[in-house]
Amino acid sequence: MSHYIVEPVSGVSGAVRVPGDKSVSHRSLMLGSIADGVTEVSGFLESEDCLSTMKAMRALGVKIEQTGPQAVRVHGVGMRGLKQANHALDLGNSGTSMRLMTGLLSGQPFNSELIGDSSLMKRPMERAAKPLREMGAQIATLDGKPPVKITGGATLKGIRYELPVASAQVKSAVLLAGLYAKNTPTTVIEPAVTRDHTERMLLSFGCQVDAARGEVSLTPPTQLKACTLEVPGDFSSAAFFMVAGSINPKKDAVLTITGVGINPTRTGLLDILALMGADLRVVNHRSAGAEPVADIEVRPAQLKGIHVPEHLVPLAIDEFPVLFVAASCAQGETIVTGAEELRVKESDRIAVMADGLKAMGVTCEVLPDGIRIQGRPETKVFSGGTVDSHGDHRIAMSFSVASLRAAAPIKILDVANVATSFPDFPGTAGSAGLNVTVHD
Ligand SMILES: O=C(O)C1=C[C@@H](OP(=O)(O)O)[C@@H](O)[C@H](O)C1
Numbered sequence: 166m167s168h169y170i171v172e173p174v175s176g177v178s179g180a181v182r183v184p185g186d187k188s189v190s191h192r193s194l195m196l197g198s199i200a201d202g203v204t205e206v207s208g209f210l211e212s213e214d215c216l217s218t219m220k221a222m223r224a225l226g227v228k229i230e231q232t233g234p235q236a237v238r239v240h241g242v243g244m245r246g247l248k249q250a251n252h253a254l255d256l257g258n259s260g261t262s263m264r265l266m267t268g269l270l271s272g273q274p275f276n277s278e279l280i281g282d283s284s285l286m287k288r289p290m291e292r293a294a295k296p297l298r299e300m301g302a303q304i305a306t307l308d309g310k311p312p313v314k315i316t317g318g319a320t321l322k323g324i325r326y327e328l329p330v331a332s333a334q335v336k337s338a339v340l341l342a343g344l345y346a347k348n349t350p351t352t353v354i355e356p357a358v359t360r361d362h363t364e365r366m367l368l369s370f371g372c373q374v375d376a377a378r379g380e381v382s383l384t385p386p387t388q389l390k391a392c393t394l395e396v397p398g399d400f401s402s403a404a405f406f407m408v409a410g411s412i413n414p415k416k417d418a419v420l421t422i423t424g425v426g427i428n429p430t431r432t433g434l435l436d437i438l439a440l441m442g443a444d445l446r447v448v449n450h451r452s453a454g455a456e457p458v459a460d461i462e463v464r465p466a467q468l469k470g471i472h473v474p475e476h477l478v479p480l481a482i483d484e485f486p487v488l489f490v491a492a493s494c495a496q497g498e499t500i501v502t503g504a505e506e507l508r509v510k511e512s513d514r515i516a517v518m519a520d521g522l523k524a525m526g527v528t529c530e531v532l533p534d535g536i537r538i539q540g541r542p543e544t545k546v547f548s549g550g551t552v553d554s555h556g557d558h559r560i561a562m563s564f565s566v567a568s569l570r571a572a573a574p575i576k577i578l579d580v581a582n583v584a585t586s587f588p589d590f591p592g593t594a595g596s597a598g599l600n601v602t603v604h605d
């Protein structure tokens with residue numbers, strides 16, 4: 166099992182570019198596959214999770230070429246052109262692939278089976294299966310978990326579905342099935358705003374999607390029209406550098422993260438860090454097709470503890486592990502509540518982060534739906550030592566950032582899964598000034 170050794174360094178500065186957005190990359194493959202014509206994708210994230218989606222779409226009969234670095238050409242087969250795979254589709258570590266594919270495959274005339282790695286096989290799938298069954302799909306899970314078995318040939322009807330949890334994956338699964346609903350629109354009502362990449366991309370493919378006041382409605386199209394897609398840098402990958410630049414011991418340093426997707430349904434961390442007193446400046450606004458993009462400049466600041474407003478939780482859902490590192494360096498207590506979803510990600514991100522923080526001398530208390538962290542505004546907040554990421558990419562990268570305020574090296578166990586979202590994290594982190602080395 167590979168691990169990182171992360172050495173304490175004097176600080177970070179300069180400019181970094183993060184790889185393409187994982188959520189957008191998955192969706193580009195799925196929608197490109199069922200479009201009519203050839204979809205060209207640039208800025209594509211060549212990470213293990215997105216390659217799992219690519220392998221699955223290829224197994225369903227779609228020709229997908231990798232035409233250059235981060236460039237993908239998807240030869241769409243049309244809405245009715247997918248073919249039955251001759252094996253179970255292994256989606257590795259990727260919850261997004263499994264939830265969204267469950268929706269997409271519910272509308273097909275053939276059977277499918279979805280499996281994944283040991284982490285994915287433990288994650289809840291009924292949240293997607295339930296509304297899809299209401300639409301007429303035939304889906305079986307095992308105690309609510311994978312394998313997900315979909316019996317093809319069902320006639321789907323559009324539904325009006327109120328999401329019990331704020332989940333973009335479930336919303337997207339329902340919308341993808343809604344593409345196949347017979348003559349009836351599908352409406353999803355969200356309890357809180359979640360990422361809207363599916364809606365934006367459906368519009369790019371020529372679908373009629375109406376979104377207003379927490380409701381998204383899709384009118385089933387007769388076809389999706391292939392298009393050209395530009396994937397922005399992943400805000401969730403940029404988050405590690407936003408926190409690194411904020412807790413940076415190098416005074417007056419500026420760390421700039423370039424080409425970051427700043428879709429407002431993703432940028433909760435900007436608001437949370439601003440409430441904590443961070444100095445983040447979003448500059449050079451532009452767009453990558455349907456998605457807004459900018460550069461983010463980060464300067465060191467003395468952060469202060471806050472109670473994170475609950476409405477920001479879904480807008481920062483993947484950023485909490487690294488936010489906990491920021492909170493450890495803040496003056497005073499930070500409280501996170503309303504974040505029970507963190508317990509059903511690649512790991513239980515509340516428990517696993519709390520264990521690692523405690524192992525490095527941080528005082529924190531686990532809550533059923535969050536955490537309380539006692540920040541210490543000292544130069545060396547973390548003792549260093551060994552922490553276990555439990556195979557969770559975001560935990561491994563978060564503890565790497567902690568090295569900026571650590572008294573001794575940090576050994577981070579079980580880091581291979583960093584490649585699911587950020588294939589060259591050690592290299593990019595190194596270019597900013599961190600010292601992360603990989604060991605077997
Ligand atoms: O739709 C997506 O691409 C994602 C939605 C979120 O999951 P949930 O919908 O389960 O909150 C997020 O945690 C995941 O990394 C990607």
Ligand SMILES: C=C(OP(=O)(O)O)C(=O)O
Pocket residue numbers: 214258259260261262483510511559586
């Ligand atoms: C939760 C995540 O991804 P997924 O649900 O796709 O495994 C993540 O990337 O943090």
